[in-house]
Amino acid sequence: MDGVFGKGHHLHLIDGSAFIFRAYHALPPLTRKSDGLPIGAVAGFCNMLWKYVQDARGADAPTHVAVIFDHSSKTFRNEIYPLYKANRPEPPEDLRPQFPLTREATRAFNIACIETAGYEADDIIAALSCRARDAGGRVTIISSDKDLMQLVGGGVEMLDPIKGKPIGPDEVREKFGVGPERVVDVQALAGDSVDNVPGAPGIGIKTAAQLIEEFGDLETLLARAGEIKQPKRRQTLIDHAEQIRISKRLVELDCDTPLEFGLETLEVRDPDAEALIEFLNRMEFRTLTGRVAERFGAAAPAPVVVDAPAAEAGAALPPIDRSRYEVIRDMAALTGWLAGIADTGIVAFDTETTGLDEMAAELVGVSLCTGPGRACYIPLGHVGEGAPGDLFGGPVLAEGQIDRAQALAALKPMLEDDSVLKIGQNIKYDVKILARAGIRVAPVDDTMLMSYVLNAGTHNHGMDELAATYLGHACVPIKDLIGSGKAQIGFQQVAIDKAAEYAAEDAEVTWRLWHHFRPQLSRERVSTAYELLERPMVPVLAEMEMAGIRIDADHLRRMSSAFAQQMAGLEAEIHELAGGSFNVGSPKQLGEILFERMGLAGGKQGKTGAFSTSAEVLEDLAAEGHDLPARVLDWRGLSKLKSTYTDALPLHVNSETGRVHTSYSIAGAQTGRLASTDPNLQNIPVRTDEGRRIREAFVAGPGMRLVSLDYSQIELRILAHVARIPALVQAFRDGIDIHAMTASQMFGVPVEGMDPMIRRRAKAINFGVIYGISGFGLARNLRIPRAEAQAFIDTYFERFPEIRVYMDRTVAEAKQDGFVRTLFGRRINTPGINQSGPAAGGARRAAINAPIQGAAADIIRRAMIRMPAAIRDLPAKMLLQVHDELVFEVEESAVPELIARARQVMETAAEPALQLDVPLIVDAGTGLNWAEAH
Structure with a gap:
């Protein structure tokens, strides 16, 4: 390299601030074991940089690179408009000490680290882009920030680091409705509520783009605003012209930002292995330290303690290498794999199918993994590309596959062997697919549920996100194999070699996630919740879903x-x-x-x-x-x-079954409530005549009856217990109408002969308090003045001061710990509890409600887990769960026995783990359809 930046050179500019916040929000809170220093964002940042360094090779590799950071919150824009970014909350307390460490990490990777006082990172990126472009070089901005899209074109492009997709002029036009050269004009009109850029009131991106396209540019539009036909829009532009011009100055990036260095100083340099390993080891990132040491052929130093996020498995693992996977094409190879699994007693597996509906999809293949790099794929149903059909017009199977029946017969003993642990990601799907093939998969562990019990409320629990977050690995996107839209094909049409890389990778990622999560369960004190509330739900729900209604x-x-x-x-x-x-x-x-x-x-x-x-x-x-x-x-x-x-x-x-088969998401709601999908049977309204008539359409089979058992006011009962409210506890023990009792306590009226409207108001308050209802919300529900509603709430807290004590105590614990726990040990993370602004109220209400709703969800889960054993000898099946209700189908003669047994299970579900201060009461009903039963 000649040292002068110019034609043929390629500059990469990494938006460091975006990397930091992405890393911070993607990972759960992490601290350095030796001193408690927050390091979650640093860990994610280092993993992202290491992935970048590994990927930035080949013919189109950069010749120059820099990571750009924001220096401080105040810039020259605050002089133009003092309220610029005034609504932005301060960075979280645990993120602030990590900012300097990310700069240190960048320098440890031997990458230029740039920030300038008084200017935003976007301005520095703009100045570097303009200089590089003017010198004849190419620029790639690694960011998806919309504010940088004004720079695209003329040798400057963007790359979305999360999706891995380039952002060029076409993508900019798709987002803003105009080309990059007019993005600033559109942003000036539309404003930006996040950055507090005022813009033109009532004009959004779409309208702004239409106006700019019509008039050519912002100044022409403002000069000719009187020609606009819509009166309101015309007046807005005339009245706010100066505000719009100020907004343009705020959103326009400064290509003249002063830089005290030349582009030639940004040449790509290999990391200094010794310095990088020293930094990573000091941060206690054991896995990444091992990977870097292996990459440079250096000896990894002895770790200070067990590392932070990514190597809970206990030892540094080599990167995932898809080229090592084996395709099993004959029984001899499969037999060898099964023998190895029997020796280890543990296997991660995954099924590939023709679709997402477990009750209709056909099995295409099975993948297995017994360790890092030890994974295989067993193709069973791939069709030949361009192959002629069989005598009946169906597709012909591709060559090199074991007969499906023969392969399943060989797999069945292993999958049903109680001495072999089967690990899956969302394993309920695979359990149902194989159950339709006559195979009972047990015992099972589920990495999705492990992540859920550890990180509920922090992030999603899909495999791709977990792999990226905890393994620093990007999985092969399914769209790369099957496409999308009208051109999408079925997995059975994917070439076997390509399918093997995808499927075996899923199995290996699952194996690695299991080794990552398993040790955390006990350390984070959630093993009991996982073992008693999550893991046992898989077979229970699979059986319910397959039964259908x-x-x-x-x-x-x-x-x-x-x-x-x-x-x-x-x-x-x-x-x-x-x-x-x-x-x-x-x-x-x-x-x-x-x-x-x-x-x-x-x-x-x-x-x-x-x-x-x-x-x-x-x-x-x-x-x-x-x-x-x-x-x-x-x-x-x-x-x-x-x-x-x-x-x-x-x-x-x-x-085939003539029934509707819903699917329950176990890891959906962070409180532990199940979610019903495809179709959703949990949100059918029951308080309206129309909703009840819809429930009439759910019917029992010939000679059968539907039975509904429903917990009575379970969340209020839990509130009475956890908040230790003597009046409510005694009322529940005495079987008193709790809403009438509340009304009597609040309004000083006797229970006997109470006006139904007064009881209705007390009921609305009783349930509203659980969800942190405001005076405004209660006023809306009861159709009364807001002041009257607030007076009701104030009176309620005066009568039951223990509730306020519970609320304050719960919020304080959530702020201190970052989570709350239910009575049964379920941890519910509260990541927004320490925020300020409008989001704080919602986070506070969620924290107050979570232990109550979560405990109710835990109780019905405990009942569901015990139910199959309790009714196994009865001609009955559990079909549906709708929040606090269970629905069964049972032969008419066995209805009384089913009700007696199911009620006993449900009313004692909290025991022996917990002895509630109040009794759990279950109402039961039966009928030919769901409406009659409920």
Whole structure:
């Protein structure tokens, strides 16, 4: 290299600040073992830099590179507009000491580390990009920050570091509606609420792009604003012209940012192995230290202590190498693998199928892993590319595959062997696929559930995210194999060699994640929650989901027809109230009718300029006595029931079983509640006649009955226990109507002969307090003035001061620990609890509610786990779980026995782990359909 930057050179500019915040939010809180120093962001940052160094090779490798950081929060823009970024919260306390360490890490990697006082990182990136471009070189900005997109073009491109996708002029136009050269004009008009750039009120990105495209540039638009036809938009631009010009100065990057160095000083240099290893070892990053030492052929120093995030497995592991995977094409090879698994007693496995519906998908292949680099793929159902069909027109299998029945017969003993632990990621899917093939997989461990019990509320638990976060590894994207959209193919059409790399990698990643998470369970004191609440749910839910439930499709079709007629009648009424026809399903048109044509108060416009017509807005208007929004709410309710249930449910009937098979997500809600999907059977409304009629469509089979058992007020009972409220505890023990008792305590009225409206208000407060309801929220629910609602809440806390004590104590613990625990040891992380601003209230309410809702979820899980053994000898199956309710299908003669046994299991589910101060009560019902049973 000649030392002068110019043509043929390629400069990489890494947005260091974005890397830091990505790393901080991607990883759970981590501390250095030796002194408790927060290092989570540093760990993630180092893993990202190491991946960059490894990937930045080949023909298109950079010749020059730098990592750019923000120096401080105050810049020259604050002199232009003092409120610039005024709404930005201060960095979290545990992140601040990590900022200097990320700079030190950059220098340890021997990469230029740049920051300039008074200027943002984006300005430095702009100045370097402009200089490199003017010198004839190429520039790649490694960031997805929209504010940098104005620099794209003329030899400057961006690269999204998360998706690995380039961002060029076409991608910029897709995001902003204009080319890079006009991005600043669009941003000046639209403003930015995050950075507190004012822009033009009521004008969003889409409208701004249309205006700039029409008038050419911002100054021309402002000069000719009087030509705009829409009165409101015209006046906005005229009235706020100077504010818009200031906004442009705020969003426009400064290519003249002073730099005290030349581009030639940014030449790529290999890391100094000794310095880098010393830094990583000092940070106690054992895995990464080992990888770096192996890469440079150096001896890894003895670690100070067990490392931070990525090597809980106990020893540095080599990087994942897909070239080492084996394709099993004959029984001899499979037999050898099975013998090895029998020796080790542990295997990670995964299934590949023709689709995502476990009740319809066919098995395509199985992957196995017994250690790092020791993984294989057994293809069973791949079709030949371009192969002719068989005599019946079906596809012909590709060559080099074991007969499926023969392979499954060989795998079955191992998969059912109680002495061999089977590890999976979201293993419930694989359990169901193999159950349909007559194989009972047990015992099992699930890395998704391990991550969930450790990190609920911190991040998602999908394999790709876990691999990137904890292993520093990017998995092969499934889209790379099967494509997307209309061109998407089935996995059975993927070439076997390509499929093997993908599938065996999944098995190896699962094996590594298991070794990473397993030791943490006991250290973080969540082993009991995992072993008793998460792991045993897999076979229970798999059996429930496979059982499915019958529906009466004719009943739903009749309801759909009735809903359509009711909706048509409501539409006619709505059009008459509006003084003309319009699309009732269009929020934009409805907003114009309500707030422009009718002139109703309370209209709020979003960035797109459209009025909000959310349910809350319409409910407020309806409460004020306006008929049109009330009728629209009725229409929307029917429309949702029709599209979500009466039209959609028959489409979910499985052609083989004739039943609907929902799927339960175990690791969805952070409180432990299950989530029902495809179809969602947990959100069918039960307080309306229409919702109850939909439940009528869920029916029992011939000679059978549906039985529903439902916990009575379980969350209030748990609140009485955890908050130690003597009045509530005694009321529950005495079997008193808790809502009437609360009303009597609050309003000084006798329980006997109580006005139902007073009891209703007490009920709303009882349940609202659990969810941290505000005076505003209660006022909305009860349709009463806000001051009256707040007075109710104040009176409630006066009568039951123990609740306030519980709330304050729980929030304090959450702020100190970063999590709360349920009565059964489930840890629920509260990552936003120490934030300030509007998000703080939501985080506080979530922290207060989590131990209560989480304990209720834990109790019903404990009941579900015990239920199969309790009813195994009965002609009955557990079909559904809907929050606090379990639904069974049972032969008519066995209904009384089923109710007695199931009630006993549910009412004693907390025991022996916990003896509640209040009894758990379960209501039971039975009928030919779900509505009758409930």
